[in-house]
Amino acid sequence: MIAFICILLTIAVYVLSKCVYKRMRFALLSPLLIAPCILSLMLVGVHIDYSDYDKGGRWLSNLLQPAVVGFAVPLYKFRKVMKKYAKIIAISMSTGVFIAILSSGVFSHIVHLNDSYLLSLLPRSITTPIAMAVSVDIGGMPTMTAIFVIVTGITGLILGPAIIRSMHIQEKLAKGLLLGMGAHGAGTSKALEFGSEEGAAASLAMVLAAIITLVFAPILTPLILL
Amino acid sequence: MSKALRIITQVLFLYLFALLGNFLVKQLHLPISGSILGLFIVLGLLHFKVLKLSMVELGASFLTSEMLLFFIPSAVAIIQYKTEILQHGSQFLIVILLSTVTVMAVTGLVAQFALRRLANKKGEIGQ
Numbered sequence: 001m002i003a004f005i006c007i008l009l010t011i012a013v014y015v016l017s018k019c020v021y022k023r024m025r026f027a028l029l030s031p032l033l034i035a036p037c038i039l040s041l042m043l044v045g046v047h048i049d050y051s052d053y054d055k056g057g058r059w060l061s062n063l064l065q066p067a068v069v070g071f072a073v074p075l076y077k078f079r080k081v082m083k084k085y086a087k088i089i090a091i092s093m094s095t096g097v098f099i100a101i102l103s104s105g106v107f108s109h110i111v112h113l114n115d116s117y118l119l120s121l122l123p124r125s126i127t128t129p130i131a132m133a134v135s136v137d138i139g140g141m142p143t144m145t146a147i148f149v150i151v152t153g154i155t156g157l158i159l160g161p162a163i164i165r166s167m168h169i170q171e172k173l174a175k176g177l178l179l180g181m182g183a184h185g186a187g188t189s190k191a192l193e194f195g196s197e198e199g200a201a202a203s204l205a206m207v208l209a210a211i212i213t214l215v216f217a218p219i220l221t222p223l224i225l226l
Numbered sequence: 227m228s229k230a231l232r233i234i235t236q237v238l239f240l241y242l243f244a245l246l247g248n249f250l251v252k253q254l255h256l257p258i259s260g261s262i263l264g265l266f267i268v269l270g271l272l273h274f275k276v277l278k279l280s281m282v283e284l285g286a287s288f289l290t291s292e293m294l295l296f297f298i299p300s301a302v303a304i305i306q307y308k309t310e311i312l313q314h315g316s317q318f319l320i321v322i323l324l325s326t327v328t329v330m331a332v333t334g335l336v337a338q339f340a341l342r343r344l345a346n347k348k349g350e351i352g353q
Contacts, residue, residue, distance in 0.1 A: 007251070010293070010295070010298055010299065011295065013298075014294070014295045014298060016293075018257045030294075031294050031295075031298075032294045032298065032301060035230070035298050035301075036298055036301035036304070039298065039302050039334050040304070042300055043302070043305065044305065050302065050303060050305055052307045053302065054299060054303070055297070057298075057299025057302065058299065060295060060296050060298065060299050061296055061297075061300055062238075062296075063241075063260070063263040063289065063295075063296045063320075064293070064296040064297070064349060065241065065244035065248075065260065065263075065264070066241040066243070066244050066264075066285075066289055067227055067289035067290055067293050067296060068236055068244070068259075068261035068262060068264070069240045069241075069244050069247070069261055069264040069265050069268055069286075070240055070282070070285065070286030070287070070289040070290050071265055071269075071286075071290060072265045072266075072268035072269040072272065072282070072286070073264075073272075073279065073282060073283055073286040073290075073353050074288065075289070076269055076272045076273070076279065077279075079273075085341070087340075087343075088336075088337060088340040088341060088344065091336065091340055092333050092336045092337040092340065093333070093338045095332060095333065095344060096329055096332065096333035096336075097335070098243045099328060099329050099332045100325065101330045102327045103324070103325040103329060104321060104325045107320065107321040107325050108317075108321050111317040111320050112317070113314065113317050113318075113321070115277075117314065117318075118319075121318075121321055121322070121325075123284045124322065125326070125329060127238065127259070127261040127262075128300065129260075129261070130259050130262070133257065133259075134239055140244045142309075145305070146303070147303065147304055147307060148298060148300045148318065148322060150300045150303075150304070151304075151318070151322050152322050152326055153297060153324055154292035154301065154325055155326045156330065157294075158324050159326065159327060160330060162332045163327060163331055163334065164252070164334065167331055167334055168337060169334040169335070169338055169339045170338070171337065171338050171342075172339060173341060174334050174335075174337035174338040174341060176332055177328075177334065177336065177337045178330045178331075178333040178334035178337070179330070180335065181329060181333040182329045182330035183326065183330075184295060185293055185297070186293075186294065188290070188293070188332055189290065189291070191295055192290055192291060195288075199255040199290070206263065206332075207262055210258070210259070210262060211258065212256055214258065220231075
């Protein structure tokens with residue numbers, strides 16, 4: 001019963017925060033930032049444990065899986081464009097993954113985080129299940145990695161459009177790649193708001209980032225720990 | 227069939243591919259996630275015309291456009307990590323903010339630079 005209520009409540013808060021966001025068009029009001037804040041306050045307010053909330057929440061999280069499968073559709077529609085620019089996509093994504101892992105490591109060093117937090121931060125820019133797997137592989141804490149992945153998604157969702165504007169990124173492909181690379185599925189959903197070609201590029205970026213990270217992370221990790 | 231019903235059937239259909247992906251990943255000990263394998267399976271089936279776009283398009287566009295909803299429970303999960311957040315929250319945030327900005331800017335600029343160079347080359351050939 002409580003699971004069912006939690007699902008309904010999450011959907012209601014999501015729909016409401018989406019309405020507010022549509023009206024105000026203010027990046028910090030993104031439903032992915034506002035809705036979890038409201039729900040967390042509610043849970044704490046009425047003393048519901050996260051584990052109880054998640055009995056319902058899990059059903060919604062599970063829908064991420066068919067959603068990822070669903071990215072096959074924009075990819076299929078724009079397969080010719082993606083094929084045409086395969087080389088550029090490969091170069092941009094390899095650079096992106098390299099910078100993602102390296103910069104997470106360097107900035108963690110700068111703010112004096114210990115190694116186990118640092119390692120958990122390295123795979124944060126890719127989709128959750130693979131990020132967690134990489135985290136285990138390189139000696140991080142997968143549950144912390146899952147948190148860093150979601151915070152990265154929120155950050156990228158909010159800052160992505162501002163970066164696109166301030167860097168004068170005009171090409172649709174470039175916009176999509178940076179959103180999918182920087183903020184996995186959350187960025188990809190933002191890219192779909194820009195347009196379907198941006199969405200297709202972001203879907204591809206999300207998938208490639210995950211696969212490239214899987215290969216690169218274990219190789220780069222020893223260098224970062226030096 | 228009403229639109230809502232078609233969306234629901236297509237979502238379930240896509241879910242089957244995610245489950246198939248999960249199953250194969252487990253059986254074959256693949257390092258990728260089941261849903262990404264599922265994506266490739268659907269892409270392959272669309273490519274070889276086994277699936278028609280109309281069989282998955284509505285469900286897929288519903289799922290991808292409401293994707294943020296499915297992230298919300300994992301974002302709420304942060305409340306379980308009060309001690310870590312209180313102790314290191316600002317450090318985490320600094321790393322994630324700076325690194326995400328760097329990654330996005332570099333990826334976007336590299337892609338844009340490469341695209342423009344390609345366009346220029348083509349332009350020269352055309353002249």
